[in-house]
Amino acid sequence: MNKIIEKLEEQQNLESDDLKWLLENNTEELRQELAQRARQVSTKTYSNDVYTRGLIEFTNYCKNDCYYCGIRRSNQEAHRYRLTETEILACCKIGYELGFRTFVLQGGEDPEFTDDQMVDMIQKIRKEYPDCAITLSIGEKSKETYQAFFKAGANRYLLRHETANEEHYRKLHPKELSLANRKRCLKDLKEIGFQVGTGFMVGSPHQTVENIIEDLAFIKALDPEMIGIGPFIPHQQTPYKDVKPGTLEETLLLISILRLMLPKALIPATTALGTINPQGREFGILAGANVVMPNLSPVAVRKDYSLYDNKICTGDEAAECRVCLSGRMKSIGYEIVNNRGDYPNKTE
Template sequence: MRDLARMTRAELAEFIRDGGGADYAELMREADRLRHLSYDNEVYTRGLIEFTNFCKNDCLYCGIRRSNPYAERYRLTQRQILECCSLGWELGYRTFVLQGGEDPYFTDERIERIVYSIRSTHPDCAVTLSIGERSRESYQRFYNAGAQRYLLRHETANDEHYHKLHPAAMSPENRKRCLWDLRDIGYQVGAGFMVGSPFQTPEYLADDLLFLQELQPHMVGIGPFIPQKDTPFGTFPSGTVEQTLLLLAMLRMLLPTALLPATTAVGTLDPLGREKALKAGANVVMPNLSPTDVRKKYLLYDNKICTGDEAAECRFCIQGRVERAGFRLTVSRGDHKEWRMQHDAIGS
C-alpha cells in the first residue's frame, strides 16, 4: 500500500482517478484497521437539530439558498431547541449539533443564550455549531458560552472551483480564515467537501486532501453531491457512493484519529450507504432531532431520507444499522481523543 501522505497533488489525483486501482482492497482494509486502532468498534452519535433554513447566502448548489422562492422558511425558537435537546438527552445523545443557514436573525447574542441554556441544562453534553462564516470575535463568544465544536465545510480548497460553486460575494480566503480562527480558539473543528460536485476534477479533490493535511481538523464531513431541483445545479448528476467511500478511506489514512461521519447523503443514494461508510473508516452518525414538521423544509438536496421519522425512530433505526454492520453505538460525548487529552491537561 502506497503512503498517501507522501503523494504529490498529481499522484493523489491519479489515485482518485483510478479509484484506488490495485490498492483499493488494501486501502479499505487499512482504513478499517486504523479506525479500529483509534476507536475500536465504537460509533459516536450526535443529535442533529436543523434550527433555521433562512440563509443570506446564495450558494449555487444549496436548496435553502437565499434566492430559492420555493423554500418554505422556518426558525425554531430557543424553547423548541431546548425541547429537542431534552428529548435527545432522554434518548441517549450527549452531543447536540445546531445546524442552520447563515441567518442574520440569530445574532451573536441569541446564539450565546441558546448555547449557554443548553450547557446549563445539560452540563455534561457537547454543543456543536454549524452556522457558517462569522468573525473571530463571534466564534470566541460562542466558545466562551460553552460551544466546543464547530462544523464548517470548506466545500472545495481550489479557488477556481470555489468560485464556480458560490456567488462573487463569498471567498475561499474567508472560508479558510474561519477554519484557522476556530482551530486557534480551541474548538474541535470540522471541515469537509462534496464529492462529485459540479465541475469537480480529481485534481480539485487532491487539493482538498492536501488542505486537510495542513489544517488537521478533528472531524471531516464528506458526502456525495446530490442536486436540488430549484437550484442552478438542479439538473447536474449526483456524485457517487463509490467515490465517496474511496475518499473516506483515504481520509482515514491521512488523518488516522479524525472523526468521520457516515452522512445522510450516502444513505440517500444507497440504502446501505451509511453501513458501507462505517466499513470504509467512518465512525460517527448524526440522527435527526429536529421536529418532524420542519424536517422536509430543511432540504439542502432532493430526496433526503428520514424527513418523516420521529426522533426516537431515527435513534433506534441508526442503532440497528450500526449494530448489524458490526459496530457499537456509544452513549458518550464522543470527543476527538487528542483534543480531549489536551483539554484535560489544561483543566478545561
C-alpha cells in the first residue's frame, strides 16, 4: 500500500493497475494514509487556508435532459425560476459585504439568458467589484461565446466532464449531447485563458472502476485549475431515482488521489458531500480539499435549485452563516480567508 501511495506522491500519477488497486482496496487505513499525505501536499501551496466561493444559482431552467439531473427539462414537477439582473447584482453586494471575493454564477443551460445579456452582467459585476474573481458555470457554448465572456471580465469556468468514457456518457445523457463537444468546450476554455474546472460524480449510474480510472487520466491530461467531484445523489424526478447514491468513503479517497495527482488544484468540499454526511465538508477538507462554496442565492429560491434530493440549502449552506462555517473549519485546524484564492502562478 505505502509503495503505491509513495509512487503517487512522487510521480503525481499512477499506472492503471495501481489506481485500480487503490480504488478496489478502499479501507479506512488506506484513506487515512492518503488523506495525511494529501493534506501535507495541499498545505505546501495553500497553508491551512480554505477559500470561499459565493454561489449564485440564477436560473433552474435548462434546455437539456440529462438523465441524472433534477432540473432536466422533462421534470414537470420542478418549480422554475430566473433571477433578474438586479437580484443577481444584489447577491453580489451581500456577498462582497460578507467577505466573498469570488462569485460563481451557476445555472441550467437557459436560452432566455442570451450571450449579450450575460456579457452585460459580467461587465457590470467586473466594474463594481474589480478585485473579485467571476466564475461561470453555465454549460456548453461556442468558443466565440466563451471568448466574449472572458473579454467581459469572467476569469474562471466550471464545466464538469461527468465521464471521460463514451459508452458511459451515453448512459447519462440524451443523444443530442456529446462527450466530444464537452471535451471541445474544455479545450477552448483552456486556450482562451480561463481558469478551468472539471470533474465528475462519484458513484454515478453504471460507473465502473475502469470509468473512474479514465476520468483520472483525462483530468491529469487536461491539467485543470479546479476539480469538482462529489457523490452522486439521485433525484426522484429522474430515470435514475432508484439508483444507489455514491459514498462518502469513495469520494474522500478520490479527493486525496486527485490532490496528490494535481498538487496545486483548487478542490472544493462540495455541497453534495455535506448532504450525504453532516460533517462531509470537514471530511473533504481533511482529505485534501481547500474550497467551500456557500450559497448566496436568495433564500426563497434555494430549495428550487434541486439537482438531487435533500440538498442542504439552509443553515451553514447559507452565506449568512459564514461565521458558522468559519467555526467548523477552525475546529479541524483550517481557516477561511477573505481573498480570491487564485490558482498559483496564474495571472488574471
